[in-house]
Amino acid sequence: xxxxxxxxxxxxxxxxxxxxxxxxxxxxxxxxxxxxxxxxxxxxxxxxxxxxxxxxxxxxxxxxxxxxxxxxxxxxxxxxxxxxxxxxxxxxxxxxxxxxxxxxxxxxxxxxxxxxxxxxxxxxxxxxxxxxxxxxxxxxxxxxxxxxxxxxxxxxxxxxxxxxxxxxxxxxxxxxxxxxxxxxxxxxxxxxxxxxxxxxxxxxxxxxxxxxxxxxxxxxxxxxxxxxxxxxxxxxxxxxxxxxxxxxxxxxxxxxxxxxxxxxxxxxxxxxxxxxxxxxxxxxxxxxxxxxxxxxxxxxxxxxxxxxxxxxxxxxxxxxxxxxxxxxxxxxxxxxxxxxxxxxxxxxxxxxxxxxxxxxxxxxxxxxxxxxxxxxxxxxxxxxxxxxxxxxxxxxxxxxxxxxxxxxxxxxxxxxxxxxxxxxxxxxxxxxxxxxxxxxxxxxxxxxxxxxxxxxxxxxxxxxxxxxxxxxxxxxxxxxxxxxxxxxxxxxxxxxxxxxxxxxxxxxxxxxxxxxxxxxxxxxxxxxxxxxxxxxxxxxxxxxxxx
Amino acid sequence: xxxxxxxxxxxxxxxxxxxxxxxxxxxxxxxxxxxxxxxxxxxxxxxxxxxxxxxxxxxxxxxxxxxxxxxxxxxxxxxxxxxxxxxxxxxxxxxxxxxxxxxxxxxxxxxxxxxxxxxxxxxxxxxxxxxxxxxxxxxxxxxxxxxxxxxxxxxxxxxxxxxxxxxxxxxxxxxxxxxxxxxxxxxxxxxxxxxxxxxxxxxxxxxxxxxxxxxxxxxxxxxxxxxxxxxxxxxxxxxxxxxxxxxxxxxxxxxxxxxxxxxxxxxxxxxxxxxxxxxxxxxxxxxxxxxxxxxxxxxxxxxxxxxxxxxxxxxxxxxxx
Ligand SMILES: [Zn+2]
Numbered sequence: 043x044x045x046x047x048x049x050x051x052x053x054x055x056x057x058x059x060x061x062x063x064x065x066x067x068x069x070x071x072x073x074x075x076x077x078x079x080x081x082x083x084x085x086x087x088x089x090x091x092x093x094x095x096x097x098x099x100x101x102x103x104x105x106x107x108x109x110x111x112x113x114x115x116x117x118x119x120x121x122x123x124x125x126x127x128x129x130x131x132x133x134x135x136x137x138x139x140x141x142x143x144x145x146x147x148x149x150x151x152x153x154x155x156x157x158x159x160x161x162x163x164x165x166x167x168x169x170x171x172x173x174x175x176x177x178x179x180x181x182x183x184x185x186x187x188x189x190x191x192x193x194x195x196x197x198x199x200x201x202x203x204x205x206x207x208x209x210x211x212x213x214x215x216x217x218x219x220x221x222x223x224x225x226x227x228x229x230x231x232x233x234x235x236x237x238x239x240x241x242x243x244x245x246x247x248x249x250x251x252x253x254x255x256x257x258x259x260x261x262x263x264x265x266x267x268x269x270x271x272x273x274x275x276x277x278x279x280x281x282x283x284x285x286x287x288x289x290x291x292x293x294x295x296x297x298x299x300x301x302x303x304x305x306x307x308x309x310x311x312x313x314x315x316x317x318x319x320x321x322x323x324x325x326x327x328x329x330x331x332x333x334x335x336x337x338x339x340x341x342x343x344x345x346x347x348x349x350x351x352x353x354x355x356x357x358x359x360x361x362x363x364x365x366x367x368x369x370x371x372x373x374x375x376x377x378x379x380x381x382x383x384x385x386x387x388x389x390x391x392x393x394x395x396x397x398x399x400x401x402x403x404x405x406x407x408x409x410x411x412x413x414x415x416x417x418x419x420x421x422x423x424x425x426x427x428x429x430x431x432x433x434x435x436x437x438x439x440x441x442x443x444x445x446x447x448x449x450x451x452x453x454x455x456x457x458x459x460x461x462x463x464x465x466x467x468x469x470x471x472x473x474x475x476x477x478x479x480x481x482x483x484x485x486x487x488x489x490x491x492x493x494x495x496x497x498x499x500x501x502x503x504x505x506x507x508x509x510x511x512x513x514x515x516x517x518x519x520x521x522x523x524x525x526x527x528x529x530x531x532x533x534x535x536x537x538x539x540x541x542x543x544x545x546x547x548x549x550x551x552x553x554x555x556x557x558x559x560x561x562x563x564x565x566x567x568x569x570x571x572x573x574x575x576x577x578x579x580x581x582x583x584x585x586x587x588x589x
Numbered sequence: 590x591x592x593x594x595x596x597x598x599x600x601x602x603x604x605x606x607x608x609x610x611x612x613x614x615x616x617x618x619x620x621x622x623x624x625x626x627x628x629x630x631x632x633x634x635x636x637x638x639x640x641x642x643x644x645x646x647x648x649x650x651x652x653x654x655x656x657x658x659x660x661x662x663x664x665x666x667x668x669x670x671x672x673x674x675x676x677x678x679x680x681x682x683x684x685x686x687x688x689x690x691x692x693x694x695x696x697x698x699x700x701x702x703x704x705x706x707x708x709x710x711x712x713x714x715x716x717x718x719x720x721x722x723x724x725x726x727x728x729x730x731x732x733x734x735x736x737x738x739x740x741x742x743x744x745x746x747x748x749x750x751x752x753x754x755x756x757x758x759x760x761x762x763x764x765x766x767x768x769x770x771x772x773x774x775x776x777x778x779x780x781x782x783x784x785x786x787x788x789x790x791x792x793x794x795x796x797x798x799x800x801x802x803x804x805x806x807x808x809x810x811x812x813x814x815x816x817x818x819x820x821x822x823x824x825x826x827x828x829x830x831x832x833x834x835x836x837x838x839x840x841x842x843x844x845x846x847x848x849x850x851x852x853x854x855x856x857x858x859x860x861x862x863x864x865x866x867x868x869x870x871x872x873x874x875x876x877x878x879x880x881x882x883x884x885x886x887x888x889x890x891x892x893x894x895x896x897x898x899x900x901x902x903x904x905x906x907x908x909x910x
Contacts, residue, residue: 102767104863110766112592114784117770124780127895131781133770139782140767163597166857166865171767232604233711234746358742367592368739371863372748374599381592559633562599562626567867 043069043080044521049090049500052471055480055489059468065090067496071520075492081523085500088515091471092488093153093497094428097478098273098303098338099419101143102157102171102182104164105350105379108369109137109420112381113348129533130176136348136383136420144176144533146426148524151499151514153536154479154487157182158221158273158303159352161373163561165215166570172538173576177524179497179536181482183273184215185352185377187222187255188229191556196258197250203552205262209545210553212266214569218482218539218581219270220263221303223352224277225255228378236355238278240290252277253294260298266543267583269483271299279356282312285321292328292335299586301481304340304418306400312455315363318392319455320399326406333409336481338416341400341431342393343423344386351421354378375560386423388447391455396422398456401434401441405463410472411480428474429511435465435473436507483581484539496521537577544583594739596714596748597862598626604634604746607710611647611734612669613718613752616654622752623657627714643706647672648720662703665694667725672700673733677740679704713738713747722751753861756807757850760859795821803827806879807850811836830879845882848874856880 044067051063066077100106110117113136120135123142132142147155155175160168160182172180186192186208195204212220226237226244235245240253256274263272278287288308302308311321329335351357354370357380361368369381386393400422407413415432419425434441438461445459453459465473479488486494499517504510517525524532557565572578601608608627615622623629631638646658647669655661664672672693675685679700690697707713715738722731734749741747753759762772769775774786787793791810794800795818802825811819812835819840827841838844848854853874857865877885 107763107767108593110770111772114771117782117784122781125777130768131777132768133782135770137770139770163599164864166867167763167859167863170764170857170865174767232600232746234742361592361739362743368594369592370594370596370739370748372596372600374597374603378596560599560603562597562602563864563866567869571867 043067043077044083044496044518044523045077045080046083046085046090046500049085049088050503051090051490052468053092053490054468054472054476055092056491058490065490065498067518067521069521071496071522073490073492073494073496083500083516083523087503089467089501089503089510090490091151091499091501092475092479092490093499093517093519094147094151094474095478095482095484095488096147096152096155096416096419096425097301097414097481098158098340098416099155099425100157100159100350100421101138101155101175101419102140102180103160103168104371105159105352105381106137106420107167107171108371108379109348109350109381110139112367112369113137113383116346116348129530134426136346136424138424140171140174141176144178144536145530148177148517148519149514149528149530150426150428150512151501151517152178152425152428152474153497153499153517153519154179154181154484156180156218156482159223159379160184160215160217160221161376162211162215162568163373163376163563165217166574169216169538169570169575173535175536176533177519177536179487179495179539181218181270181484181539182215183219183221183270184212184217185223186211186220187225187259188227188352188377190229190375191553191560193226193229193244193247193250193255196254197247201258201261204258205265206545206549207553208259208262209266209543210549213542213545216540216570216572216575216578218541219268219273220259221273221275222255222259223275223377224279224356225252225259226250227252227277228352228354231354231358231378232372238281238287240277240287240294253290256291256294257296257298260295260300264298264586267585267588268541268543269581269583270481271301273301273303275303275351275353276308279307279351279353280310280360282310282314282318284308284310285324288325289328292332295335297334300335302335302337304416304421305337305403306340306342306396306422307418309399309403310395315392318395320395320402320457322399322402322406323457326403329407329412330409333412336412336414336477337403337407338414338418338478339400339404339431340416340418340422341404342386342396343417343427343430344388344393344397345423346383346385347420347423348381348383349421350379350381352377352379354380356380357382360384374562388444389449391452394448394452395455398458401431402456402458402461404431404435404473405461406457410465410469411477413473414478414481415473429508432465432470432474432511433507436470438462438464535577537579538575539579539581540575541581541583592739593735594742594748595750595862597864598860600712600748601714602626602630603632604712605714606635606641607643607645607706607713609645609647609713609715610654610658611715611717612720612722612724613716614648614652614654614720615716615718615752616652616657618718619752622716627716628657643710645703645706660703662695662699665692668693669721669724669730670733673730673737675700676704677733677737680708680737680740680744707741707747708744710745710747713741713745715747715749716752717749718752750862757858759861759863760857760865763859763863792818798824801825805837805841806830806883809835809837811840830882832876846876847879847882848876850879854878854880
């Protein structure tokens with residue numbers, strides 16, 4: 043039991059904006075009205091937020107583990123965590139090791155993370171890594187928009203059957219939702235091609251277009267009643283002029299729910315690398331007039347990182363542009379991934395525009411419940427750099443200082459210099475916690491109300507925003523003090539969220555022969571065993587029309 | 590330059606119309622490779638199976654695998670790196686002298702034909718074995734071949750994959766990577782993982798006599814390591830977990846007999862393409878699994894005092910040299 047007294051509480055889910063308020067936590071790690079006994083934390087003069095929630099990150103599984111293998115030179119210069127009685131050792135850096143991932147997220151006040159790209163075929167691996175990420179709670183999304191069995195069904199107009207198959211796959215992966223990466227583009231990449239036009243048939247198909255996949259997969263997610271809508275990485279990521287593709291994609295949603303991943307990478311104008319410019323005004327306008335859709339920024343921070351995505355053709359292009367290392371892994375029937383180390387530089391037109399676009403979207407989309415803090419870790423930068431982005435959002439003067447590093451000829455390609463908005467603390471609490479928790483459908487997260495999970499972060503109030511958000515005084519996870527004065531006190535095991543959408547039991551027998559054609563492992567061994575998950579928590583699926 | 594362009598074996602089964610085995614002898618070392626994954630399978634994209642696929646074998650001697658090949662290229666021992674470099678130059682149209690090609694043991698006509706076939710392929714895959722990665726040039730050879738595969742993507746779809754050895758060596762590699770950032774050759778003696786193959790690799794640590802105890806699971810270094818390493822294992826307390834009596838177990842202070850993985854003990858093995866496969870035991874064993882033995886040892890160690898004096902809690906080391 044813990045009582046926290048005297049703190050200034052920011053709890054946007056309950057409309058609380060900086061009130062002095064006591065919080066009580068029971069022995070089950072939930073907020074309650076009162077407790078007797080237990081520890082009291084005097085938070086007078088401090089600021090209390092719900093624990094951070096990362097709606098889109100890559101922290102576990104084959105792709106990030108491939109990135110770890112490709113960057114030994116980074117591990118050597120990075121932050122090292124020493125082994126203690128309560129803690130395993132590990133390394134931070136561009137692609138942190140699993141134990142370090144948990145310590146770094148918690149150390150900055152984040153308590154829930156969503157691993158955004160899981161191939162079903164290697165989901166067993168992803169879950170094993172997730173189990174090795176301590177402290178934070180976890181969810182994961184299954185890659186679906188390039189699954190050939192599913193695409194074949196959509197091509198044949200078998201929507202109902204496709205829906206059963208998607209539900210079957212999701213349960214096989216034991217994951218929480220559906221991720222669509224560049225619909226049709228990864229399938230085309232298996233032949234060295236890409237899918238850039240929403241309305242042209244995909245390589246290898248007669249009729250099926252990326253637009254069809256967007257429309258139908260969004261409908262499948264809604265009808266299955268997933269707590270989190272389709273999580274969509276639009277086609278044509280990173281390319282100059284891709285704003286047209288992005289807006290076209292949004293139209294194909296036909297009013298259905300969706301979360302648009304890392305929209306910074308999808309908001310460019312121009313027709314080549316030397317004419318690339320920001321088109322965030324157009325994209326922000328779409329969000330401002332369509333309140334049902336959410337997004338995360340996928341913001342870029344300058345410096346070194348390693349990029350990983352299921353978007354194989356984009357990674358091949360990035361490798362050709364940079365001439366640096368290139369990793370690529372195509373996964374049979376389902377998806378692929380590419381890995382390229384990358385350095386974002388302020389003097390480079392493309393990089394500077396990317397940096398501006400991320401901040402612009404966060405600042406131009408008016409409702410903080412629609413746009414969330416992310417770097418698409420590690421693609422735009424590492425998650426442990428979030429406090430730098432918070433500082434840029436809260437302080438227009440710091441932005442001005444950063445803009446001075448950018449050559450004048452580039453500034454005309456962005457709108458950031460004209461934006462004066464500064465985030466309030468309450469808006470930051472929405473963008474880093476309450477908003478993403480709501481978008482994920484995790485009602486008891488990002489919320490300091492009674493009965494919710496006691497995940498919270500306490501900061502010493504400090505005009506130096508970077509210091510304040512970078513070094514919380516306390517972090518409490520499920521009612522346990524995990525970080526205190528910069529020390530990791532406890533490293534408990536978090537939960538893993540998953541769903542079991544309903545599907546016709548005959549789907550097993552429908553899948554078996556197709557599976558034997560498409561895959562190289564035995565059908566019985568394919569689904570991840572439920573018993574393999576550590577601290578699983580099943581969440582309900584309620585069709586959108588019945589809500 | 591570097592990296593790796595690869596895929597899972599199902600992609601090869603589905604799509605690869607052009608397959609090169611380089612420095613490997615799958616017919617004898619990976620006997621199910623041809624039939625399950627590579628040349629014999631029919632697929633929707635290659636409906637005639639073997640007839641729709643071309644297989645090239647590159648090796649220094651004619652092994653049993655040569656019979657299965659459409660084209661066998663016998664090259665001079667130790668000339669792998671040279672041939673790969675020549676291919677990398679020629680695919681980009683850079684000039685290479687006749688003598689340089691001849692040194693590899695192949696003629697220009699043969700090399701030109703190989704390149705034409707590689708570029709014509711819709712989906713090419715190169716498997717490389719110990720004949721490439723463990724001979725003169727070692728990891729330089731593998732790196733060069735991986736580069737060649739990456740560069741071929743300027744012309745067509747191409748991937749490469751190492752033919753990994755027996756047991757669950759890939760699994761160990763994968764897990765060490767997510768827990769420490771490195772695949773092998775790791776030292777924890779400063780309390781956090783450091784990597785330096787050649788210094789921290791098992792064989793180097795043993796030969797130098799740096800360790801004062803050894804704990805060995807699923808390996809028989811006593812059969813393969815140099816004598817000074819084996820001598821050191823015999824000198825120090827060595828603990829072996831193995832279902833069988835091995836060279837190592839004979840010199841060990843303690844041998845704990847465990848249930849064989851996949852036969853009498855469950856678990857996960859990672860395939861050479863890094864896909865995790867669950868192991869479902871067919872038999873029961875009176876012996877505990879490796880996992881159970883390690884868990885019990887861990888519990889016993891946890892009851893002992895911590896390795897640092899009380900009150901000392903090392904935190905983190907910033908910006909290491
Ligand atoms: Zn992502």
